[in-house]
Amino acid sequence: MIKKLIFAIGFIMAVSVSAQKISDKEAVDAVTEKLRLAMISGEKSDLESLILPELTYGHSGGHIDDAKEFVEKLASKKSDFVTIDITNQTVSIVGNTAIVRHHFYAATADAGKAPGDVTLDILLVWAKVKNDWKLLARQAVKSEKKK
Template sequence: MTKKKILFLLSFLMITMVFGQKKNDVSKVSDAAERLRSAMISGDKKSLEDLILPELTYGHSGGHIDDATEFVEKLVSKKSNFLTIDITNQTIKIVGKTAILRHHFFAKTADLGKEPGEVSLDILLVWVKTKGDWKLLARQAVKAEKKI
């Protein structure tokens, strides 16, 4: 085999591996986002803590920002109580060990001390690959534009 053929073959294998890994990472980030959705509904402390980094910054559409402790505490105590969460229009972009996930978030809520309600938000999630697992580092919500 000539050097050119060997170089071509090695290049082809490397490209195949890189694209295969990205596809696998997209699937794993999507799975992590689904586990987060379920954990936010259940309020299961361990599940929530397993999905986030201690440095989490969790931005709400009203401007308040929770740290990791506050984020978990609100869901466990049902101060923030999601009855349902529906995710649509999800996109995921992998950049190295960082994933940028965007989606539309529609939820029915029954927060402690408040009337049941609904929220319709556009969400940006930033996930970081840490020791082979994807962990949530940042989240920002904005109120979804009303469609006419």
């Protein structure tokens, strides 16, 4: 009887942990989509709601923005994404940290520049703060072609 009870408790705990990981993965997918839409809209409050003040945002050219620069560039349209398409996304959850990788294709209309397009590979690091996922770090590298 005790063995069955211990097995049942262990099984319930394993299912609970597995369900939590699935729930976190879905939440990270959703917040990543919110970030994509906020980067297109440039809505300051939406951008600020998704990031931590400690954000480090690495561009493919080597420049690194802090949280304030990240929001300002998008809100002012200095960095203007007309469209952003994301493919091949993977999400890994490690404790209260999520690692997201994806391919990023965007049409741009940055202030004072002719329309352009970018093809990047992206690494996002999300931190779980209470029940919300907040962007802590992002790094982009140039990608040769669509994958």
